[in-house]
Amino acid sequence: xxxxxxDLLAAAREQIGEVDVDQLAARIGxxxxxxxxxxxxxxxxxxxxxxxxxxxxxxxLESRILGEAGRDDEIVLVCAAGQRSxxxxxxxxxxxxxxxxxxxxxxxxxxxxGYDYDVPRTLTPAQRSRxxxxxxxxxxxxxxxxxxxxxKALLIGAGxxxxxxxxxxxxxxVGTLGLVDDDVVDASNLQRQIIHTTDRLGDxxxxxxxxxxxxxxxxxxxxxxxxxxNKDNVLDLIADYxxxxxxxxxxxxxxxxxxxxxxxxxxxxxxxxxRFEGHASVFLPYEGPCYRCLFxxxxxxxxxxxxxxxxxLGVLCGVMGSIQTNEAIKVLLxxxxxxxxxxxxxxxxxxxxTELKVRRDPDCPACGPNAVLEFRDYEAWxxxxxxxxxxxIA
Amino acid sequence: MSTIKIPPVLRGSVGGHREVEVAGGTVNEVLDRLYEExxxxxxxxxxxxxxxxxxxxxxxxxxxxxxxxxxDTEVGADDTVLILPAMAGGxx
Numbered sequence: 001x002x003x004x005x006x007d008l009l010a011a012a013r014e015q016i017g018e019v020d021v022d023q024l025a026a027r028i029g030x031x032x033x034x035x036x037x038x039x040x041x042x043x044x045x046x047x048x049x050x051x052x053x054x055x056x057x058x059x060x061l062e063s064r065i066l067g068e069a070g071r072d073d074e075i076v077l078v079c080a081a082g083q084r085s086x087x088x089x090x091x092x093x094x095x096x097x098x099x100x101x102x103x104x105x106x107x108x109x110x111x112x113x114g115y116d117y118d119v120p121r122t123l124t125p126a127q128r129s130r131x132x133x134x135x136x137x138x139x140x141x142x143x144x145x146x147x148x149x150x151x152k153a154l155l156i157g158a159g160x161x162x163x164x165x166x167x168x169x170x171x172x173x174v175g176t177l178g179l180v181d182d183d184v185v186d187a188s189n190l191q192r193q194i195i196h197t198t199d200r201l202g203d204x205x206x207x208x209x210x211x212x213x214x215x216x217x218x219x220x221x222x223x224x225x226x227x228x229x230n231k232d233n234v235l236d237l238i239a240d241y242x243x244x245x246x247x248x249x250x251x252x253x254x255x256x257x258x259x260x261x262x263x264x265x266x267x268x269x270x271x272x273x274x275r276f277e278g279h280a281s282v283f284l285p286y287e288g289p290c291y292r293c294l295f296x297x298x299x300x301x302x303x304x305x306x307x308x309x310x311x312x313l314g315v316l317c318g319v320m321g322s323i324q325t326n327e328a329i330k331v332l333l334x335x336x337x338x339x340x341x342x343x344x345x346x347x348x349x350x351x352x353x354t355e356l357k358v359r360r361d362p363d364c365p366a367c368g369p370n371a372v373l374e375f376r377d378y379e380a381w382x383x384x385x386x387x388x389x390x391x392x393i394a
Numbered sequence: 395m396s397t398i399k400i401p402p403v404l405r406g407s408v409g410g411h412r413e414v415e416v417a418g419g420t421v422n423e424v425l426d427r428l429y430e431e432x433x434x435x436x437x438x439x440x441x442x443x444x445x446x447x448x449x450x451x452x453x454x455x456x457x458x459x460x461x462x463x464x465x466d467t468e469v470g471a472d473d474t475v476l477i478l479p480a481m482a483g484g485x486x
Contacts, residue, residue, distance in 0.1 A: 272482060303449070
Protein backbone atom coordinates (compact mmCIF):
# COMPACT_ATOMS: atom_id res chain seq x y z
CA UNK A 1 0.00 0.00 0.00
CA UNK A 2 1.43 3.36 -1.01
CA UNK A 3 2.08 5.65 1.92
CA UNK A 4 2.16 9.44 2.09
CA UNK A 5 4.76 11.64 3.74
CA UNK A 6 2.37 12.08 6.68
CA ASP A 7 2.01 8.31 6.98
CA LEU A 8 5.79 7.89 7.06
CA LEU A 9 6.17 10.59 9.71
CA ALA A 10 3.45 9.12 11.89
CA ALA A 11 5.04 5.67 11.68
CA ALA A 12 8.46 7.12 12.44
CA ARG A 13 7.13 9.05 15.41
CA GLU A 14 5.75 5.82 16.78
CA GLN A 15 8.97 3.91 16.18
CA ILE A 16 11.44 6.63 17.21
CA GLY A 17 10.92 8.47 20.45
CA GLU A 18 10.99 12.25 20.71
CA VAL A 19 12.62 14.53 23.20
CA ASP A 20 11.52 18.14 23.60
CA VAL A 21 13.82 21.15 23.60
CA ASP A 22 13.40 21.85 27.31
CA GLN A 23 14.41 18.30 28.21
CA LEU A 24 17.43 18.49 25.91
CA ALA A 25 18.47 21.88 27.29
CA ALA A 26 18.24 20.53 30.83
CA ARG A 27 20.43 17.57 29.90
CA ILE A 28 23.01 19.88 28.32
CA GLY A 29 22.84 22.14 31.37
CA UNK A 30 23.71 19.30 33.73
CA UNK A 31 26.57 18.10 31.52
CA UNK A 32 24.67 14.95 30.64
CA UNK A 33 24.07 15.65 26.96
CA UNK A 34 23.48 12.73 24.59
CA UNK A 35 25.31 12.72 21.26
CA UNK A 36 23.42 15.29 19.20
CA UNK A 37 23.57 14.71 15.47
CA UNK A 38 22.30 17.53 13.27
CA UNK A 39 21.13 16.09 9.94
CA UNK A 40 20.31 19.35 8.16
CA UNK A 41 22.01 20.61 5.00
CA UNK A 42 25.20 22.66 5.13
CA UNK A 43 23.48 26.01 4.51
CA UNK A 44 21.08 25.39 7.42
CA UNK A 45 23.88 24.34 9.77
CA UNK A 46 25.74 27.51 8.84
CA UNK A 47 22.86 29.56 10.28
CA UNK A 48 23.37 28.03 13.71
CA UNK A 49 23.14 24.78 15.65
CA UNK A 50 22.49 23.40 19.13
CA UNK A 51 25.80 23.83 21.03
CA UNK A 52 27.78 20.62 21.18
CA UNK A 53 26.03 18.94 18.28
CA UNK A 54 27.84 17.39 15.36
CA UNK A 55 26.90 17.82 11.74
CA UNK A 56 26.13 14.82 9.55
CA UNK A 57 23.87 15.86 6.66
CA UNK A 58 21.10 13.33 6.15
CA UNK A 59 22.46 12.42 2.72
CA UNK A 60 25.68 11.20 4.36
CA LEU A 61 24.11 9.72 7.48
CA GLU A 62 24.53 6.06 6.59
CA SER A 63 28.12 6.44 5.42
CA ARG A 64 29.40 8.65 8.22
CA ILE A 65 27.46 7.91 11.39
CA LEU A 66 29.70 5.09 12.57
CA GLY A 67 32.64 7.47 12.52
CA GLU A 68 30.76 9.71 14.96
CA ALA A 69 28.81 7.41 17.27
CA GLY A 70 28.52 3.79 18.34
CA ARG A 71 25.39 1.65 18.17
CA ASP A 72 25.03 1.72 21.97
CA ASP A 73 25.35 5.50 22.26
CA GLU A 74 22.38 7.63 23.15
CA ILE A 75 21.72 9.80 20.12
CA VAL A 76 19.36 12.73 19.62
CA LEU A 77 18.81 13.66 15.99
CA VAL A 78 18.18 17.30 15.13
CA CYS A 79 16.80 18.93 12.00
CA ALA A 80 14.97 22.19 11.31
CA ALA A 81 11.46 21.20 12.45
CA GLY A 82 11.77 17.65 13.78
CA GLN A 83 10.58 15.75 10.69
CA ARG A 84 13.71 14.84 8.76
CA SER A 85 15.26 13.85 12.09
CA UNK A 86 12.44 11.36 12.65
CA UNK A 87 13.02 9.79 9.25
CA UNK A 88 16.77 9.76 9.91
CA UNK A 89 15.96 7.92 13.11
CA UNK A 90 14.36 5.12 11.09
CA UNK A 91 17.61 4.78 9.16
CA UNK A 92 19.70 4.55 12.33
CA UNK A 93 17.22 2.07 13.76
CA UNK A 94 17.67 -0.09 10.69
CA UNK A 95 21.45 0.18 11.12
CA UNK A 96 21.16 -1.24 14.62
CA UNK A 97 21.40 1.92 16.71
CA UNK A 98 19.31 1.16 19.76
CA UNK A 99 18.96 4.42 21.62
CA UNK A 100 17.88 7.08 19.13
CA UNK A 101 15.44 9.94 19.63
CA UNK A 102 14.44 12.95 17.60
CA UNK A 103 14.30 16.54 18.80
CA UNK A 104 10.63 17.60 18.60
CA UNK A 105 10.27 20.89 16.77
CA UNK A 106 13.93 20.79 15.80
CA UNK A 107 16.35 23.69 15.77
CA UNK A 108 13.52 26.13 14.98
CA UNK A 109 11.78 25.44 18.27
CA UNK A 110 15.14 25.45 20.10
CA UNK A 111 15.68 29.01 18.90
CA UNK A 112 12.05 30.04 19.53
CA UNK A 113 12.34 28.93 23.13
CA GLY A 114 15.27 31.28 23.57
CA TYR A 115 18.08 28.75 24.01
CA ASP A 116 21.64 29.67 23.03
CA TYR A 117 22.98 28.41 19.77
CA ASP A 118 26.36 28.47 18.07
CA VAL A 119 27.03 29.78 14.61
CA PRO A 120 29.89 27.92 12.93
CA ARG A 121 32.86 29.61 11.42
CA THR A 122 32.62 28.45 7.87
CA LEU A 123 34.55 28.40 4.67
CA THR A 124 33.51 30.95 2.07
CA PRO A 125 31.87 29.53 -1.06
CA ALA A 126 35.15 30.04 -2.92
CA GLN A 127 37.08 28.20 -0.21
CA ARG A 128 34.51 25.43 -0.14
CA SER A 129 35.12 24.89 -3.79
CA ARG A 130 38.92 25.21 -3.58
CA UNK A 131 39.29 22.79 -0.67
CA UNK A 132 36.49 20.39 -1.63
CA UNK A 133 38.88 17.43 -1.98
CA UNK A 134 40.14 18.08 1.54
CA UNK A 135 36.81 18.67 3.21
CA UNK A 136 35.40 15.44 1.85
CA UNK A 137 38.11 13.50 3.71
CA UNK A 138 36.57 12.65 7.11
CA UNK A 139 39.89 13.20 8.93
CA UNK A 140 40.10 16.74 7.56
CA UNK A 141 36.57 17.99 6.98
CA UNK A 142 35.58 21.62 7.10
CA UNK A 143 36.79 21.94 10.70
CA UNK A 144 40.23 20.63 9.71
CA UNK A 145 40.40 22.94 6.73
CA UNK A 146 39.58 25.91 8.98
CA UNK A 147 42.35 24.73 11.29
CA UNK A 148 44.81 24.71 8.39
CA UNK A 149 43.69 28.20 7.37
CA UNK A 150 44.40 29.37 10.92
CA UNK A 151 47.81 27.65 11.00
CA LYS A 152 51.18 29.28 10.61
CA ALA A 153 54.17 27.34 9.31
CA LEU A 154 57.74 28.57 9.19
CA LEU A 155 59.88 27.15 6.40
CA ILE A 156 63.62 27.27 6.85
CA GLY A 157 64.96 27.46 3.33
CA ALA A 158 63.09 28.19 0.10
CA GLY A 159 65.25 25.78 -1.88
CA UNK A 160 65.20 22.08 -2.68
CA UNK A 161 63.00 20.96 0.22
CA UNK A 162 61.32 24.32 0.76
CA UNK A 163 60.02 24.51 -2.83
CA UNK A 164 57.69 21.51 -2.72
CA UNK A 165 56.88 22.12 0.95
CA UNK A 166 55.87 25.73 0.35
CA UNK A 167 53.81 24.85 -2.72
CA UNK A 168 51.92 22.01 -1.05
CA UNK A 169 51.40 23.87 2.22
CA UNK A 170 50.10 26.84 0.22
CA UNK A 171 47.85 24.65 -1.91
CA UNK A 172 46.57 23.01 1.27
CA UNK A 173 45.54 26.41 2.55
CA VAL A 174 47.89 26.68 5.51
CA GLY A 175 47.01 30.30 6.16
CA THR A 176 50.38 31.82 6.98
CA LEU A 177 53.73 30.73 5.60
CA GLY A 178 57.02 32.25 6.72
CA LEU A 179 59.93 31.82 4.32
CA VAL A 180 63.43 32.17 5.73
CA ASP A 181 66.11 32.39 3.05
CA ASP A 182 68.77 35.01 2.36
CA ASP A 183 69.88 33.52 -0.94
CA VAL A 184 68.98 34.53 -4.51
CA VAL A 185 67.74 32.28 -7.31
CA ASP A 186 70.61 30.81 -9.32
CA ALA A 187 70.41 28.92 -12.61
CA SER A 188 71.74 25.78 -10.90
CA ASN A 189 68.75 25.82 -8.50
CA LEU A 190 66.11 25.30 -11.16
CA GLN A 191 66.85 21.59 -11.66
CA ARG A 192 64.95 20.98 -8.39
CA GLN A 193 63.67 24.20 -6.82
CA ILE A 194 60.36 24.17 -8.61
CA ILE A 195 58.86 27.18 -6.87
CA HIS A 196 61.28 29.49 -8.73
CA THR A 197 61.28 30.37 -12.42
CA THR A 198 63.83 31.21 -15.06
CA ASP A 199 62.69 34.81 -15.29
CA ARG A 200 63.33 35.31 -11.58
CA LEU A 201 67.05 34.44 -11.64
CA GLY A 202 68.83 36.80 -9.27
CA ASP A 203 65.70 37.56 -7.21
CA UNK A 204 65.60 36.77 -3.51
CA UNK A 205 64.37 33.17 -3.15
CA UNK A 206 61.90 34.13 -0.44
CA UNK A 207 60.41 36.84 -2.70
CA UNK A 208 60.36 34.55 -5.71
CA UNK A 209 58.60 31.85 -3.68
CA UNK A 210 56.09 34.41 -2.44
CA UNK A 211 55.15 35.25 -6.03
CA UNK A 212 54.50 31.59 -6.84
CA UNK A 213 52.47 31.10 -3.66
CA UNK A 214 50.37 34.21 -4.30
CA UNK A 215 49.64 32.98 -7.81
CA UNK A 216 48.66 29.55 -6.47
CA UNK A 217 46.52 30.51 -3.49
CA UNK A 218 45.55 34.04 -2.49
CA UNK A 219 44.24 32.73 0.87
CA UNK A 220 47.82 32.35 2.06
CA UNK A 221 49.67 35.18 3.71
CA UNK A 222 53.41 34.98 3.07
CA UNK A 223 55.97 36.51 5.39
CA UNK A 224 59.35 36.99 3.75
CA UNK A 225 62.32 36.68 6.11
CA UNK A 226 65.31 37.38 3.84
CA UNK A 227 68.05 36.64 6.32
CA UNK A 228 69.85 33.68 7.88
CA UNK A 229 68.42 32.27 11.05
CA ASN A 230 70.85 32.60 13.95
CA LYS A 231 70.79 32.35 17.71
CA ASP A 232 69.99 36.06 18.08
CA ASN A 233 66.89 36.03 15.88
CA VAL A 234 65.60 32.47 16.05
CA LEU A 235 63.34 32.71 19.10
CA ASP A 236 61.62 35.90 17.90
CA LEU A 237 61.26 34.34 14.47
CA ILE A 238 59.62 31.08 15.54
CA ALA A 239 57.43 32.65 18.25
CA ASP A 240 54.71 33.56 15.74
CA TYR A 241 54.50 30.12 14.13
CA UNK A 242 52.84 26.82 15.05
CA UNK A 243 55.36 24.54 13.35
CA UNK A 244 58.86 24.67 11.89
CA UNK A 245 59.64 22.89 8.62
CA UNK A 246 63.39 22.37 8.49
CA UNK A 247 64.74 22.42 4.97
CA UNK A 248 68.12 23.81 5.96
CA UNK A 249 71.28 22.94 4.09
CA UNK A 250 73.77 22.87 6.95
CA UNK A 251 74.31 21.38 10.39
CA UNK A 252 74.74 24.61 12.39
CA UNK A 253 71.23 25.67 11.37
CA UNK A 254 69.73 22.24 12.04
CA UNK A 255 71.15 22.03 15.57
CA UNK A 256 70.19 25.65 16.24
CA UNK A 257 66.61 24.94 15.12
CA UNK A 258 66.45 21.84 17.28
CA UNK A 259 67.49 23.73 20.40
CA UNK A 260 65.21 26.67 19.62
CA UNK A 261 62.26 24.36 18.92
CA UNK A 262 62.81 22.74 22.33
CA UNK A 263 63.01 26.10 24.08
CA UNK A 264 59.83 27.32 22.40
CA UNK A 265 58.19 23.86 22.43
CA UNK A 266 57.38 23.99 18.73
CA UNK A 267 57.11 20.86 16.57
CA UNK A 268 59.99 20.52 14.12
CA UNK A 269 59.56 18.57 10.90
CA UNK A 270 62.87 17.33 9.57
CA UNK A 271 64.06 16.27 6.15
CA UNK A 272 67.50 16.10 4.62
CA UNK A 273 68.74 14.99 1.24
CA UNK A 274 71.89 14.02 -0.60
CA ARG A 275 72.33 12.46 -4.03
CA PHE A 276 69.71 9.65 -4.05
CA GLU A 277 69.05 9.46 -0.32
CA GLY A 278 66.62 11.27 1.93
CA HIS A 279 65.93 11.28 5.67
CA ALA A 280 62.73 12.46 7.35
CA SER A 281 61.46 12.60 10.91
CA VAL A 282 59.30 14.65 13.26
CA PHE A 283 60.58 16.05 16.52
CA LEU A 284 57.90 16.88 19.09
CA PRO A 285 59.62 18.65 22.00
CA TYR A 286 59.66 16.57 25.18
CA GLU A 287 57.03 14.18 23.80
CA GLY A 288 59.36 12.34 21.46
CA PRO A 289 63.07 12.31 20.67
CA CYS A 290 64.77 15.44 19.37
CA TYR A 291 67.38 15.82 16.62
CA ARG A 292 70.17 15.47 19.17
CA CYS A 293 68.69 12.26 20.57
CA LEU A 294 69.11 10.99 17.01
CA PHE A 295 72.41 12.63 16.15
CA UNK A 296 74.15 13.81 19.35
CA UNK A 297 77.03 15.34 17.41
CA UNK A 298 77.47 16.61 13.88
CA UNK A 299 79.90 14.80 11.61
CA UNK A 300 83.03 16.69 10.62
CA UNK A 301 82.66 18.72 7.43
CA UNK A 302 84.47 16.17 5.24
CA UNK A 303 81.96 13.50 6.29
CA UNK A 304 79.03 15.77 5.57
CA UNK A 305 79.25 17.05 2.03
CA UNK A 306 76.57 19.51 0.97
CA UNK A 307 74.33 18.95 -2.03
CA UNK A 308 76.35 21.69 -3.68
CA UNK A 309 79.44 19.51 -3.42
CA UNK A 310 77.99 16.04 -3.80
CA UNK A 311 74.89 16.68 -5.88
CA UNK A 312 71.26 15.75 -5.39
CA LEU A 313 68.66 14.24 -7.67
CA GLY A 314 66.08 16.95 -8.34
CA VAL A 315 63.03 14.79 -7.84
CA LEU A 316 64.39 13.52 -4.50
CA CYS A 317 63.65 17.01 -3.19
CA GLY A 318 60.07 16.60 -4.34
CA VAL A 319 59.68 13.24 -2.62
CA MET A 320 61.26 14.30 0.66
CA GLY A 321 59.70 17.78 0.69
CA SER A 322 56.31 16.16 0.11
CA ILE A 323 56.84 13.65 2.92
CA GLN A 324 57.83 16.54 5.15
CA THR A 325 54.70 18.47 4.19
CA ASN A 326 52.55 15.39 4.76
CA GLU A 327 53.90 15.19 8.30
CA ALA A 328 53.50 18.94 8.89
CA ILE A 329 49.84 18.83 7.86
CA LYS A 330 49.20 15.83 10.14
CA VAL A 331 50.82 17.60 13.07
CA LEU A 332 48.76 20.74 12.40
CA LEU A 333 45.54 18.72 12.16
CA UNK A 334 46.43 16.38 15.03
CA UNK A 335 45.69 13.28 12.94
CA UNK A 336 47.42 10.03 12.10
CA UNK A 337 50.75 8.63 13.20
CA UNK A 338 53.61 10.99 12.48
CA UNK A 339 57.28 10.11 12.06
CA UNK A 340 57.90 11.16 15.68
CA UNK A 341 60.14 8.44 17.12
CA UNK A 342 61.04 7.14 13.69
CA UNK A 343 63.60 8.05 11.05
CA UNK A 344 62.48 7.32 7.52
CA UNK A 345 65.28 6.71 5.03
CA UNK A 346 64.42 6.77 1.35
CA UNK A 347 66.84 5.35 -1.18
CA UNK A 348 65.68 6.60 -4.57
CA UNK A 349 68.16 4.45 -6.50
CA UNK A 350 67.13 1.16 -4.89
CA UNK A 351 63.56 2.47 -4.38
CA UNK A 352 63.45 1.34 -0.77
CA UNK A 353 62.09 2.92 2.37
CA THR A 354 63.81 1.94 5.62
CA GLU A 355 62.47 2.87 9.01
CA LEU A 356 64.63 3.15 12.11
CA LYS A 357 63.43 3.56 15.67
CA VAL A 358 64.48 6.77 17.35
CA ARG A 359 64.05 6.92 21.09
CA ARG A 360 64.42 9.71 23.57
CA ASP A 361 67.97 9.60 24.88
CA PRO A 362 67.94 9.86 28.69
CA ASP A 363 71.37 11.49 28.41
CA CYS A 364 70.39 13.83 25.60
CA PRO A 365 72.32 17.07 26.04
CA ALA A 366 69.38 19.02 24.62
CA CYS A 367 66.14 17.43 25.88
CA GLY A 368 67.26 14.96 28.56
CA PRO A 369 66.17 15.44 32.16
CA ASN A 370 69.58 16.81 33.14
CA ALA A 371 70.11 18.89 30.04
CA VAL A 372 71.06 22.53 30.41
CA LEU A 373 69.69 23.89 27.19
CA GLU A 374 71.40 27.01 25.93
CA PHE A 375 72.51 28.22 22.54
CA ARG A 376 76.10 27.45 21.63
CA ASP A 377 78.42 28.56 18.86
CA TYR A 378 76.96 26.14 16.31
CA GLU A 379 79.30 27.17 13.51
CA ALA A 380 82.41 26.40 15.52
CA TRP A 381 80.93 23.22 16.94
CA UNK A 382 79.99 21.88 13.52
CA UNK A 383 83.32 22.93 12.02
CA UNK A 384 84.53 20.27 14.42
CA UNK A 385 87.80 19.35 15.98
CA UNK A 386 90.44 19.91 13.29
CA UNK A 387 91.96 16.61 14.40
CA UNK A 388 88.96 14.72 13.03
CA UNK A 389 89.17 16.38 9.67
CA UNK A 390 92.88 15.76 9.24
CA UNK A 391 92.54 12.17 10.32
CA UNK A 392 89.67 11.49 7.97
CA ILE A 393 91.40 13.03 4.99
CA ALA A 394 94.50 11.00 5.75
CA MET B 395 76.79 -13.55 6.65
CA SER B 396 75.35 -10.28 7.91
CA THR B 397 74.71 -7.33 5.65
CA ILE B 398 76.23 -3.94 6.37
CA LYS B 399 74.46 -1.05 4.67
CA ILE B 400 76.89 1.68 3.69
CA PRO B 401 75.67 5.31 3.60
CA PRO B 402 76.40 7.35 0.47
CA VAL B 403 79.14 9.37 2.14
CA LEU B 404 81.18 6.23 2.94
CA ARG B 405 80.67 4.34 -0.30
CA GLY B 406 83.85 5.80 -1.80
CA SER B 407 85.82 4.08 0.96
CA VAL B 408 84.33 0.65 0.27
CA GLY B 409 84.79 0.52 -3.48
CA GLY B 410 81.41 2.10 -4.23
CA HIS B 411 79.40 -0.72 -2.66
CA ARG B 412 76.01 0.03 -1.14
CA GLU B 413 76.09 -3.13 0.94
CA VAL B 414 78.91 -5.32 2.20
CA GLU B 415 78.42 -8.92 3.38
CA VAL B 416 80.55 -9.94 6.36
CA ALA B 417 80.57 -12.59 9.07
CA GLY B 418 80.57 -11.78 12.77
CA GLY B 419 78.56 -12.37 15.91
CA THR B 420 78.60 -8.84 17.35
CA VAL B 421 78.64 -5.30 15.98
CA ASN B 422 82.32 -5.08 16.95
CA GLU B 423 83.23 -8.22 15.01
CA VAL B 424 81.19 -7.18 12.01
CA LEU B 425 82.83 -3.75 11.91
CA ASP B 426 86.30 -5.29 12.32
CA ARG B 427 85.67 -7.50 9.28
CA LEU B 428 84.57 -4.40 7.38
CA TYR B 429 87.77 -2.55 8.36
CA GLU B 430 89.90 -5.53 7.29
CA GLU B 431 88.29 -5.59 3.87
CA UNK B 432 88.13 -1.82 3.48
CA UNK B 433 90.75 -0.14 5.68
CA UNK B 434 89.92 3.36 4.40
CA UNK B 435 86.49 3.31 6.05
CA UNK B 436 88.02 2.72 9.46
CA UNK B 437 89.59 6.19 9.40
CA UNK B 438 86.20 7.74 8.86
CA UNK B 439 84.42 5.84 11.59
CA UNK B 440 86.95 5.40 14.38
CA UNK B 441 88.85 7.87 16.57
CA UNK B 442 92.65 7.68 17.04
CA UNK B 443 91.83 6.01 20.37
CA UNK B 444 89.96 3.27 18.55
CA UNK B 445 86.47 4.36 19.60
CA UNK B 446 83.56 4.70 17.19
CA UNK B 447 82.97 8.41 16.54
CA UNK B 448 79.93 9.84 18.31
CA UNK B 449 78.59 11.25 15.05
CA UNK B 450 78.15 7.75 13.66
CA UNK B 451 74.97 5.88 14.52
CA UNK B 452 74.89 2.11 14.16
CA UNK B 453 71.67 0.14 13.96
CA UNK B 454 71.07 -3.58 14.06
CA UNK B 455 67.94 -3.90 11.98
CA UNK B 456 65.93 -0.88 13.19
CA UNK B 457 67.38 -0.49 16.69
CA UNK B 458 70.17 1.93 17.65
CA UNK B 459 72.95 -0.03 19.37
CA UNK B 460 73.60 2.90 21.70
CA UNK B 461 70.38 1.84 23.44
CA UNK B 462 71.32 -1.83 23.34
CA UNK B 463 74.65 -3.38 24.27
CA UNK B 464 76.58 -0.89 22.11
CA UNK B 465 79.31 -2.65 20.13
CA ASP B 466 78.66 -5.93 21.92
CA THR B 467 75.14 -6.02 20.49
CA GLU B 468 74.62 -9.40 18.88
CA VAL B 469 74.31 -9.68 15.12
CA GLY B 470 72.66 -12.71 13.56
CA ALA B 471 73.33 -14.05 10.09
CA ASP B 472 70.08 -12.55 8.75
CA ASP B 473 70.52 -9.20 10.48
CA THR B 474 71.32 -5.94 8.79
CA VAL B 475 73.82 -3.53 10.31
CA LEU B 476 73.22 0.03 9.18
CA ILE B 477 75.84 2.75 9.54
CA LEU B 478 74.28 6.19 9.62
CA PRO B 479 75.97 9.55 9.87
CA ALA B 480 73.68 12.61 9.85
CA MET B 481 72.98 14.29 6.52
CA ALA B 482 72.89 18.08 6.31
CA GLY B 483 71.51 18.59 2.85
CA GLY B 484 68.59 20.78 2.00
CA UNK B 485 68.21 24.09 0.33
CA UNK B 486 71.08 25.53 -1.63
